[in-house]
Amino acid sequence: MDEQVVISTQNLVKQFQVKDGAVTAIDGVTLQVRRGETYGLIGPDGAGKTTTTRVILGLLTRTSGQSSILGHDSMRDTYRIRERVGYIAQQFALPGDLTVMENVRFFARVQGVSSAEQRRRIPDLLEFAGLSGFTDRLASRLSGGMKKKLALACSLVHEPQVVLLDEPTLGVDPVSRREFWNLLGDLRRERGTTIFVCTPYMDEAERCNWVGLMYEGRLIAHDSPGKIKQMVPGRLLEFKPSDFVPAWRLVPDLPGVLEVQTYGAMLHIFVDDPDRRGREIEAALAAQGITCEGMREIETRMEEAFISLIRKQSAGASDAA
Amino acid sequence: MRGVDNMREGLRNRIRRLSAIIQKEAIQILRDRGTLVMLLLMPVLEMFLFAYAVSLTVDHIPTAVADASMDAQSRAFVGALVASGYFDIDMYVADETQVIQAIDEGRVKAGIVIPPNFAAQIERGEAQALVILDGSDAASVSSGYSAANAVAQSWAMGLTVEKVARVGAASLGGDISLPIRTSTRVLYNPDRDDMIFIVPGLIAILLQVMTIGQAATAVVRERELGVTEQILITPARPIELLIGKMVPNLVLAVIVMLIVVLFGIFWFGVPFKGNPWSFVWLSLLFIISGLGLGLLISTVAKTQRQARQITLLFMLLCMLLTGLIYPRQPMPPIVKAVSNLIPATYFVRIARGIITKGVGLSFMWADVLVLVVYSVVVVVVSALTFKKRLD
Ligand SMILES: Nc1ncnc2c1ncn2[C@@H]1O[C@H](COP(=O)(O)OP(=O)(O)O)[C@@H](O)[C@H]1O
Ligand SMILES: [Mg+2]
Numbered sequence: 001m002d003e004q005v006v007i008s009t010q011n012l013v014k015q016f017q018v019k020d021g022a023v024t025a026i027d028g029v030t031l032q033v034r035r036g037e038t039y040g041l042i043g044p045d046g047a048g049k050t051t052t053t054r055v056i057l058g059l060l061t062r063t064s065g066q067s068s069i070l071g072h073d074s075m076r077d078t079y080r081i082r083e084r085v086g087y088i089a090q091q092f093a094l095p096g097d098l099t100v101m102e103n104v105r106f107f108a109r110v111q112g113v114s115s116a117e118q119r120r121r122i123p124d125l126l127e128f129a130g131l132s133g134f135t136d137r138l139a140s141r142l143s144g145g146m147k148k149k150l151a152l153a154c155s156l157v158h159e160p161q162v163v164l165l166d167e168p169t170l171g172v173d174p175v176s177r178r179e180f181w182n183l184l185g186d187l188r189r190e191r192g193t194t195i196f197v198c199t200p201y202m203d204e205a206e207r208c209n210w211v212g213l214m215y216e217g218r219l220i221a222h223d224s225p226g227k228i229k230q231m232v233p234g235r236l237l238e239f240k241p242s243d244f245v246p247a248w249r250l251v252p253d254l255p256g257v258l259e260v261q262t263y264g265a266m267l268h269i270f271v272d273d274p275d276r277r278g279r280e281i282e283a284a285l286a287a288q289g290i291t292c293e294g295m296r297e298i299e300t301r302m303e304e305a306f307i308s309l310i311r312k313q314s315a316g317a318s319d320a321a
Numbered sequence: 322m323r324g325v326d327n328m329r330e331g332l333r334n335r336i337r338r339l340s341a342i343i344q345k346e347a348i349q350i351l352r353d354r355g356t357l358v359m360l361l362l363m364p365v366l367e368m369f370l371f372a373y374a375v376s377l378t379v380d381h382i383p384t385a386v387a388d389a390s391m392d393a394q395s396r397a398f399v400g401a402l403v404a405s406g407y408f409d410i411d412m413y414v415a416d417e418t419q420v421i422q423a424i425d426e427g428r429v430k431a432g433i434v435i436p437p438n439f440a441a442q443i444e445r446g447e448a449q450a451l452v453i454l455d456g457s458d459a460a461s462v463s464s465g466y467s468a469a470n471a472v473a474q475s476w477a478m479g480l481t482v483e484k485v486a487r488v489g490a491a492s493l494g495g496d497i498s499l500p501i502r503t504s505t506r507v508l509y510n511p512d513r514d515d516m517i518f519i520v521p522g523l524i525a526i527l528l529q530v531m532t533i534g535q536a537a538t539a540v541v542r543e544r545e546l547g548v549t550e551q552i553l554i555t556p557a558r559p560i561e562l563l564i565g566k567m568v569p570n571l572v573l574a575v576i577v578m579l580i581v582v583l584f585g586i587f588w589f590g591v592p593f594k595g596n597p598w599s600f601v602w603l604s605l606l607f608i609i610s611g612l613g614l615g616l617l618i619s620t621v622a623k624t625q626r627q628a629r630q631i632t633l634l635f636m637l638l639c640m641l642l643t644g645l646i647y648p649r650q651p652m653p654p655i656v657k658a659v660s661n662l663i664p665a666t667y668f669v670r671i672a673r674g675i676i677t678k679g680v681g682l683s684f685m686w687a688d689v690l691v692l693v694v695y696s697v698v699v700v701v702v703s704a705l706t707f708k709k710r711l712d
Contacts, residue, residue, distance in 0.1 A: 016712075054711065057554060058710065059550065059553060059554065059710055059711050060710060060711055060712050061710060061712060078709055078710075079556050079558070082554055082555055082556040083556045085554075087551075087554040088551075089547065089550040089551055089554070091547040091550075092547050092548075092550065092551045093546040093547040093548050093551065094548065094551060095345060095349060095543075095548055096546070097348070097349050097352040097353065098345065098348060098349070102345075102348060105341075106341050106344070106345050107555065109337045109338065109340065109341035110337075110338050110341045110342065110552070110555040110556065110557050111555060111556065112333075112334035112337055112338065112556065151551075154551075
C-alpha cells in the first residue's frame, strides 16, 4: 500500500433497502486522501457525505467497491480502525450528564489510553480545545461551539493519525466556526494529523487543501480549491438588476455569456471578456429600461464553481438519457 | 514472548474499556436523581399501597344458606364459615335455585349449598359443598373464595366454588365454575396476614418492571440522543457495552431487592423462612433475565416513549398474570401461556417458596431451570442484536 494514502475508496457503492426498493446513497465514489492533507468532502444535504464517511469507517456495510483507511479494509479490520481514527458524527451527542473531564476520560479509557498517558495528555488537550476552565461543567451545559470542541478533544484523546469530522460546525455561530477551523489548522500544523471534513459550507472548502465535490452520490470533481474554481470557464461578473426576472431571462442569450447564476437579488454571470461584455449587458438591459447596480468583476468562489459543475453534471446526465 | 505481551495488553485494554463503560453508566444513574429516588422509594410506597388495599379485604359477606342435610356436621360447617369472619348468614333458603335468586336480587353476595347426607359423606371423605359467589363483586369473590377454601381445607372436603354474574337466571347456564381444591393463599396464610404473600410477589414484580425499564430506556435514550454512534466508533466491543450497561443496573436492582425484603421483614413483620443466600443468587438470575429482556425491547422500541409504553404493558401483565394478586390456576390456557413468557411468573413462585414457605431448591428446581434457560437465551440474543455497525 502507498504509505502516503490514508483513506481510499474504489467505485464505492452503498444502497439502502427501503420499503419501495433501494436508495443509492453512494454511486461509485473513488477518492484518495493523502497523509497530512485536509480533505473537504463538500456537497448539499443528501449528497451522500455522511454515508461515505460511515462506510469508510466501517459503521455501515458497503454494497460494492472497496474502501480502506490507514491501510485497513473498512469491513474487515473494524476494531483496528476504531483504535486508530477519530470521528465526530454529524448528529453526535456526548453523554450530557457527564462533565467535560469525565467525558474526555471516558473516551480515553475506552480507547485504551493508560492512566499515566491520560495525566500527560488530557490537560494539554483541554488547553488546546480551550476547555481548561470548564472541566467540571456538565457536557449538556456547554454552548454549541464548546460541545463541538469537546467532541474534538474526545476524538483526539488517543492521538489518532486521522480524524473524520462530519459537519463539525453544524449549528454553530460564525465566531465559533472560525475558532473551530483554527483548531483544525493547529492540529494539522503541529501534529500533521490528516483531516477529513464533510461540510455543505462552500466557504469552509477554501480552508481545505483538497476538496471533493459530491452530488447525488457521485464525486463530480476533486482537486485543490484553486483548480476547482478554474474548472469553470470564463470570468465572473456581479450586478443587481433593477428588474430581476426580465434581466434573468434576457442575459443568457447575449453574446459571450457562458453561464448565469442567481445570488439573492444579484446575478452572477460568467463571460469570456468581463470589460466588454459588462458594457454590452448594461446596454442591452438599458434598452429594456433595466438599470444595473454595482456591475463589477469578482473572484469565482467555490459556491459558483460548485453550482456550475452540478449543472454540467445534470445536463450531461439528461443528454445521456 | 511478543504474543504473550500482546495478549496481556489486549486484556488490559478490555478491562479498561469495560470499567470505563461501567463507570459511565453508574455516573449517569447517580446523576439522574429524580429517577433514582423514585426507583428507591417506589417499592416502599407500593408496599404501603398493598398493605392498605389488603386491609380493605371484604369480610362479613352477606350469605344465603341452602342446607339440605340439616345435620350436626352441616351446621358445624356453616358455623365454621361464620366463625371465619368472612360470612354472615342472612337467610336460609330451600335450594340452590333460591340461593341464585337471592344473589340475583342483590339480597346476598354469597350462597352456600349443602347436599343431603352431608354427615355421611364426610364420614366417607367425599363431602362436597357448593359456594356460590356474586361474580359482579370482585372483592367478595376473592375474599369469599379464599375463606371458603380455608374452611373446606380443614374439613378435608372438596369444594366447588361458582361465580354467578348477577344477570338473571336465564344466562346462568354459561357461568364459569371454578372447581378449586386448594388455594395457596389460604393454605399458607392462616392468619390472613396478606403481607406475607404480597411482599415476595412484590419483589418479583418491582424487580421485573425496574430491570426491563432501566435496560430498555438506557439503550434507547443513547440512540435517540446520538450518543450511540459516537460510542460505536470506539473500540468498545458489543459484549462490553452490554455488560457495561447491565452491571450498574444489576447493583441498583439488588439494592431495591434488599430494601423491599428488609422493609417487609422489619416493618410488616414478614418472616423470612428460607435460605437468604439462595434467595440472593436466584434474584441475581432473575434480575439478569429482566435486564436481558429490557435490552431486547430496546432493539424494537424506536423512542423512549415506546420503551416506556412497552415497560408499562409488562407491568400490567405482571400484576395480572404472574399470580401476585390473582391465582393462576383458573386462568384460561392461552392466558397461562402468555404468563409463562414473563420471568416474574417463575420468580413469584420462587420468592414465595423461599421467603414464605422456607422450602429448598429441590421443591422449585423446575422454576429455577426455566429461569436459567430464560436468562441465557435473552442475554445471548440481546448480545447478538448489539451490533458493531449501524445497519
Ligand atoms: N439509513 C438510511 N436508510 C435509507 N436511506 C438513507 C439512510 N441514510 C441515508 N440515506 C439516504 O442516502 C442519501 C445520502 O444521505 P447522507 O449520506 O446522509 O447525505 P449527506 O450527509 O450528504 O447529507 C439521502 O438520500 C438519504 O436519504
Ligand atoms: Mg450528512
